Amino acid sequence: MSERDDxxxxxxxxxxxxxxxxxxxxxxxxxxxxxxxxxxxxxxxRAEPEHRGSAGRRPWVSTVLVLGCVVVVILLLGYAGVGPY
Incomplete structure (x- = not known):
């Protein structure tokens, strides 16, 4: 292209x-x-989602599930003798 066209x-x-x-x-x-x-x-x-899968549970169920897993891991590590003691 020439300068004129530009x-x-x-x-x-x-x-x-x-x-x-x-x-x-x-x-x-x-x-x-x-x-x-x-x-x-x-x-x-923010519309309600049409499909409610596992995220449709009550909010406290997720909290209890996570805290339960943490407690189980702590107990298993304690019985296995892993830790600072």
Missing amino acids: EEREFDLRWADGAAHKEPSARARMLAARWKENPPGPVPF
Whole structure:
């Protein structure tokens, strides 16, 4: 490309970026048309997950499970004689 082409291209970009009205994207136009007929309902900031697997348990169950494992490891190490004593 010649220097003249670069200048023309730069001018075109500045002219396009400085436009007072910018046309919305195709997706924005599609959603606007769809929402005119059927507006979306309110959505909470963090929606409840649809699938609740093992993370759906009560929070205290995880705490008890972790603390139980720690106690078992401490007891096993104590009976095995591993430690500072």
